Amino acid sequence: MGSSTRDKILIAAAEMLGEDAGSTLSVRAVAARAGVSTGSLRHFFPTQRALRDAVLAGIYDYIASGDEIHDRSIPARDRLAGCLRQVLTPGGELRAAWVKVFEAFLVPEPTGETDAAYLAMEREGLRRVESWLAVLVREGALPEGDNTRRARFLNTVLNGLSIERALPHDDALLTSETETLYGAVDAVLEGLL
Structure with a gap:
């Protein structure tokens, strides 16, 4: 067919x-x-926005179909941190990804098209994190609340960590990154946001 x-x-x-x-x-x-x-x-x-949003949602749904967020044998804290860690690609790849973002969205003068393309990627990132949070709310591991606000906070943390990882760093970075990631997850799960 x-x-x-x-x-x-x-x-x-x-x-x-x-x-x-x-x-x-x-x-x-x-x-x-x-x-x-x-x-x-x-x-x-x-x-174009409808097209881009549908494509990004489809890509995410395909990639995330096996997310550990659904595995209740793992504590909610570790599941959420694990899903967030998926976003942080390995060192060299992350650097290349940031170079592409920089060249595509920061080097050229902003246009409606480039702004729309970046905002679509940003919306999809938020959607992905919100979907993880929604799973935790449904199972009672996270209280009802503003998942969009929580997702924005977690995405901001991820953006900072990804930039830090893309730049030159020492071996202690991964330990510090894990502590920061769990600190952000704890803030969300403890209802501080």
């Missing part, structure tokens, strides 16, 4: 993001790569 038009569009857009994380996913380029008309693309995704 062949892929649906919507699936073809999402696959083409995901491939484009895989090749260039800073890609703006122009309607024409994605439609051409998917082998569909721009009208068909607009039928499923009326805006």
Whole structure:
């Protein structure tokens, strides 16, 4: 059975993001790569933001389907810290990722397209952390509260840790990073946010 038009569009857009994380996913380029008309693309995704959000959500859902956040045999604190640690890619890869972000979003003058691309990635990062927090709320390990605020706090911590890891550092960094990560998790789980 062949892929649906919507699936073809999402696959083409995901491939484009895989090749260039800073890609703006122009309607024409994605439609051409998917082998569909721009009208068909607009039928499923009326805006570039809708397209980018759907692609990033799909990528995350695929990658995160086996998240340890669902493994109740592990304490909630360790599950959340483990999921957050997934975001911190190994040293050299993280440096390369930050260089790409810098070149795509900080070097050029801001435009509506670059702003939208970055904000879409930021929204998806928040969505990912909020989904982990929602699991913990559902099981009673985390009190009801503003998960968006909590996710913003945790993402800010992750951003700082990732920049720190991308820069030159000594061997003590991983110990310090773990302490910081658990401190942030504790702040959230103890209802300080």
